[in-house]
Amino acid sequence: MNKSSLSFEHYRGNEEFVKRIYDYIDQCEVRKRIIVTPFFSPDQSAITRSICGKQIMYKEDGGYKGAERVRFAFLPFTTNYQFPTVILKASVSATFGMLSHRDVLGALMNLGLRREMSGDILVERDAVYLVVDKDIENFVVCNLTKIKRQHVHFKRYEGSLVSNTSIRYQHKIVSSMRLDTIVACLANVSRGKAQEMIASQRVKVNHVVLEQSTFVCNNNSAISIRGYGRFYVREVIKKTKKDRLVIDVGVYE
Structure with missing residues (x-):
């Protein structure tokens, strides 16, 4: 895979990790052997899936269904590889x-x-x-x-595990789906403070650092705010009479 033609703009703040993934993929393709990664965080896993897409075969495993931290096996050919x-x-x-x-x-x-x-x-x-x-x-x-x-x-342990991650959903009212507006609402801070947090790379949307306060969030957006927690903007439910938006938000507990 030719890394010189790749744009890392979409992965700002994660450039070194992205290069590491491309190196793993290169090793798999050049040496024609299975490459197994360490365990990745949810953010890193999302980036890995995005890079791999349909370009290379891979499997992932976290030991049980719903695991947050998983590792990947890049496969040079079809295989029934079993993670150790x-x-x-x-x-x-x-x-x-x-x-x-x-x-x-x-x-x-x-x-x-x-x-x-x-x-x-x-x-x-x-x-x-x-x-x-x-x-x-x-x-x-x-x-x-x-x-x-x-x-x-x-x-x-030979039994099966069930993820103990829980999400509590609640309704929030916002003026728009702009990132700074959403962050201000979720963190309960002013819009100006939210813009500072975004500019200082403290906010991730779908596991990618964003610095644009004007970015428009969509339904099913995972948002993490350093120091405030993780949230899941599930959907816009309706508009109020004053044309504000009622959104359904999940808070990870």
Whole structure:
């Protein structure tokens, strides 16, 4: 794939990651072998899908249906490739206090593991689940034996997981679908402040950083605002008598 003819304008703020994806694709096409990526964040995964399109065969996997963090396999030919992904589970007790996602992630990072080496972390009242590559399964089992004040013992989990991501929907009223107007509404700030946030690359629409306050959002737009959270603009429901728009917005919890 000729990178010199590619425009990175659409991926401003993610240029290095985009180059990395094209390098993976080049390796797959030139060497005629399967290239497997690390685990990507939702933003990175959306960019990867956009780049691949129908130009190259690929599969993705996060260990279970609905996983947020997934990795990709670029395929030089049709194959039934199976990802070496495993799910680990450790039972925990609420006696020492409820563990958080941050607690578990911090414990993993303290082992010297980069974030891209593991997938989703699901924390429930009585259990913690980790999605990892099979190559580091034994390392995690042998070394991740304590999280905060709790002693834990991870072992492979053969059951199925269900995403615990929840979205709470509510109606908002805006004057237009311009990005600055939407951001001001979602973050509960002035329009001027929203424009500053957009210009400073703190806002992503469908996982891509945008700096144009005049950008018009469509239905089914995923919007993330650094420091304020993630939102999903599902649709415009109706217009009010004063010609304002009632929109259905989901807030990730």
